[in-house]
Amino acid sequence: MNLEEKIAGEFNHFLKIMNHKEEGKLDESLSENEKRHSISLMRVNASGEVAAQALYRGQAFFAKSKKVKKHLLKAGEEEFRHLKWCDKRLKELGGKKSLLDPFYYAGSFTLGSIAAFFGDEKSLGFIEETEKQVVKHLEGHLDEMSPSDKKSREILKKMIDEEEEHGKEAKDHGGEELPAVVKGLMKITAKSMTTLSRYI
Ligand SMILES: [Fe+2]
Numbered sequence: 001m002n003l004e005e006k007i008a009g010e011f012n013h014f015l016k017i018m019n020h021k022e023e024g025k026l027d028e029s030l031s032e033n034e035k036r037h038s039i040s041l042m043r044v045n046a047s048g049e050v051a052a053q054a055l056y057r058g059q060a061f062f063a064k065s066k067k068v069k070k071h072l073l074k075a076g077e078e079e080f081r082h083l084k085w086c087d088k089r090l091k092e093l094g095g096k097k098s099l100l101d102p103f104y105y106a107g108s109f110t111l112g113s114i115a116a117f118f119g120d121e122k123s124l125g126f127i128e129e130t131e132k133q134v135v136k137h138l139e140g141h142l143d144e145m146s147p148s149d150k151k152s153r154e155i156l157k158k159m160i161d162e163e164e165e166h167g168k169e170a171k172d173h174g175g176e177e178l179p180a181v182v183k184g185l186m187k188i189t190a191k192s193m194t195t196l197s198r199y200i
């Protein structure tokens with residue numbers, strides 16, 4: 001595949017993520033307040049999954065070794081599965097996706113490309129740290145979400161298991177620990193994104 005074909009492939013993937021729609025029957029079992037709260041949390045998580053796979057795609061695009069590239073694309077596919085779960089649940093709750101998703105995708109793809117620039121080991125270290133932060137974030141959502149919203153909670157738990165696995169896999173593939181300052185910056189970026197997606 002030449003470079004133009006690769007770029008076209010990435011653009012098609014972006015369109016696939018932005019245009020895919022999930023169906024879901026409206027959930028009438030929750031109160032209006034519970035529903036509103038779950039919608040804001042699941043919208044954040046859907047955006048997180050858009051960002052997650054754009055990160056993986058950006059890192060895979062510039063990965064140095066074939067093995068790492070293959071691993072990153074596989075993990076990215078799993079993030080797409082998470083996105084489908086979140087989107088379906090949002091539909092069932094009567095919520096909408098974030099309007100900022102295209103920007104998150106573009107921004108995260110760029111960030112993934114920058115991480116890849118520092119080499120596969122650092123790039124994998126970046127994943128390990130990202131997934132660690134994602135797990136903490138999802139656990140926070142589990143604490144916050146109404147116990148009545150069993151379906152959303154089930155999704156969060158499954159995602160926590162798989163994100164933990166992604167983190168471990170990145171380490172096993174040779175991920176190197178990142179400097180504390182980079183980890184801090186990552187937290188700030190994630191915090192601003194998750195705050196915005198609650199409302200927009
Ligand atoms: Fe995920």
Ligand SMILES: [Fe+2]
Pocket residue numbers: 052079131162163166
């Ligand atoms: Fe993940």
